[in-house]
Amino acid sequence: MFAANMKTEMAHRAICMFLLVLEVNVAGANPAHWQQLAEQELHKALNRKWNTNKAHNVILFIGDGMGGPTVTATRILRGQTQGGRGEETVLEFEKFPNVGYSKTYSEDRQTTDSAATATALLCGEKTNYRLIGLSDQARDGQCASQQGNEIPCAFEWFRADGRSVGMVTTARITHATPAAAYAKSVSRNWEVDGDMVGVTGGCTDIASQLIYNNSHVKVILGGGRQFFLGRNHSDPEMNNTNSAKQRLDGVNLINVWKEDKMRKNFDAEYVWNNAQFDAVDPSKTDFLLGLFEPSHMQYDLDRDNGPQGEPSLAAMTQKAIRMLQKDTNGFFLLVEGGRIDHAHHENNAKRALYDGLAFEDAVKIATEMTDERDTLIIVTADHAHVFNIAGYPARGNNIFGIVDIDEDLNGPYFTTLLYGNGPGYDAGNRTDVKTTDTTDKNYIQAAAAPRIEDSHGGQDVGIYARGPMAHLIHGVHEQHYIAHVMTYAACVADNKVDVTL
Numbered sequence: 001m002f003a004a005n006m007k008t009e010m011a012h013r014a015i016c017m018f019l020l021v022l023e024v025n026v027a028g029a030n031p032a033h034w035q036q037l038a039e040q041e042l043h044k045a046l047n048r049k050w051n052t053n054k055a056h057n058v059i060l061f062i063g064d065g066m067g068g069p070t071v072t073a074t075r076i077l078r079g080q081t082q083g084g085r086g087e088e089t090v091l092e093f094e095k096f097p098n099v100g101y102s103k104t105y106s107e108d109r110q111t112t113d114s115a116a117t118a119t120a121l122l123c124g125e126k127t128n129y130r131l132i133g134l135s136d137q138a139r140d141g142q143c144a145s146q147q148g149n150e151i152p153c154a155f156e157w158f159r160a161d162g163r164s165v166g167m168v169t170t171a172r173i174t175h176a177t178p179a180a181a182y183a184k185s186v187s188r189n190w191e192v193d194g195d196m197v198g199v200t201g202g203c204t205d206i207a208s209q210l211i212y213n214n215s216h217v218k219v220i221l222g223g224g225r226q227f228f229l230g231r232n233h234s235d236p237e238m239n240n241t242n243s244a245k246q247r248l249d250g251v252n253l254i255n256v257w258k259e260d261k262m263r264k265n266f267d268a269e270y271v272w273n274n275a276q277f278d279a280v281d282p283s284k285t286d287f288l289l290g291l292f293e294p295s296h297m298q299y300d301l302d303r304d305n306g307p308q309g310e311p312s313l314a315a316m317t318q319k320a321i322r323m324l325q326k327d328t329n330g331f332f333l334l335v336e337g338g339r340i341d342h343a344h345h346e347n348n349a350k351r352a353l354y355d356g357l358a359f360e361d362a363v364k365i366a367t368e369m370t371d372e373r374d375t376l377i378i379v380t381a382d383h384a385h386v387f388n389i390a391g392y393p394a395r396g397n398n399i400f401g402i403v404d405i406d407e408d409l410n411g412p413y414f415t416t417l418l419y420g421n422g423p424g425y426d427a428g429n430r431t432d433v434k435t436t437d438t439t440d441k442n443y444i445q446a447a448a449a450p451r452i453e454d455s456h457g458g459q460d461v462g463i464y465a466r467g468p469m470a471h472l473i474h475g476v477h478e479q480h481y482i483a484h485v486m487t488y489a490a491c492v493a494d495n496k497v498d499v500t501l
């Protein structure tokens with residue numbers, strides 16, 4: 001394959017040689033640079049090879065709310081934090097050989113939420129807004145519509161094939177995206193029993209589903225501790241008081257988890273801060289549960305990295321891979337950068353993009369720890385946001401700055417980063433951004449329409465893939481197709497056929 005490609009490339013280059021000579025040095029400040037950059041890309045494209053191995057391991061990275069402009073702005077920020085102008089930077093997942101677009105609409109909404117999109121990504125079917133792990137026959141908030149409409153999802157597929165599974169997120173572990181990997185619910189809001197008062201029909205909360213129905217999950221790392229403690233239990237980070245969000249039924253689900261593992265003679269560790277997390281030796285631990293905050297984990301910009309603080313997404317991803325790599329049958333890992341979305345909802349671009357950097361760090365660790373011959377890594381977003389990069393700023397202009405050049409300005413200056421709606425709306429009385437520090441981490445960017453929080457965006461999002469069968473990501477895809485690429489590559493679920501034969 002490689003030799004044939006080389007031959008084609010060389011033959012074609014001979015034909016083009018005259019043209020290339022003419023093209024060099026035509027215009028621009030540094031034409032040789034652009035020429036070289038394009039040559040490198042061309043060479044890489046011509047020598048692409050299909051990896052048709054079976055995926056022993058699959059890692060799905062979901063940047064929650066990481067639409068196209070978020071990726072572009074994160075890329076520029078990465079470059080600027082490294083002293084460059086920024087635009088030329090290539091993020092780790094942008095180095096992946098296969099890229100496509102994902103159409104994120106759900107069965108019932110043009111622009112949808114993380115529950116419906118996570119169900120598409122992790123269960124392989126499009127469904128309705130707010131549903132988790134259920135087909136489009138179920139109805140939002142109607143417990144009676146759950147029965148018979150449950151779909152098998154990622155953790156079930158890989159478990160049925162004897163592989164280990166785990167998940168890592170910076171959001172609550174019961175939040176919509178991770179929940180689709182292991183739970184079934186007609187409402188994404190039913191994370192805890194206290195939010196289901198009056199519900200009849202036998203539906204159970206997402207936290208208890210995680211503990212009682214998913215005892216096989218090897219690694220669970222994220223936030224959301226409040227839903228695992230009864231209201232009679234004190235939270236270690238709340239000065240030994242408790243939160244009104246804790247469980248009505250008074251059950252300490254963390255103890256239920258520990259007792260289950262003890263009864264089965266497993267080495268299990270429960271941790272809730274950095275010091276405890278760092279002390280966990282993956283080689284000696286069979287099961288790991290880490291719940292680092294009562295609700296979501298901190299934004300990366302605000303995170304305390306000390307012993308009483310909490311681990312980065314990259315540190316959690318690293319430990320999860322170490323734990324799961326012990327399984328000779330292979331593994332499935334879900335990693336969510338859960339709070340890119342939350343900061344966007346607040347029109348707070350700086351926190352969103354720094355969480356984007358933390359997400360990229362996690363992807364980098366995963367690429368370093370795995371072999372692309374046997375591990376399929378897919379990086380995507382569940383949906384976009386109404387977030388944009390505006391104006392005609394100069395090359396290298398601070399990504400959090402004010403558009404510095406605008407020949408067509410008709411009113412006050414504005415920032416490069418803007419939102420379509422959200423709390424940054426100011427009824428058209430835009431203040432002069434030149435009197436504000438727009439690079440401050442608490443700066444709220446302007447929004448065109450009023451909304452309590454910004455909405456998701458309906459535009460397509462990127463899919464980046466490397467490893468076995470990554471070439472199946474190659475065009476404009478329906479979002480739920482991504483799940484089928486994972487099951488096909490790994491030969492699980494409906495695809496238990498050895499593709500290497």
Ligand SMILES: [Zn+2]
Nearest residue numbers: 065341342456
């Ligand atoms: Zn959201």
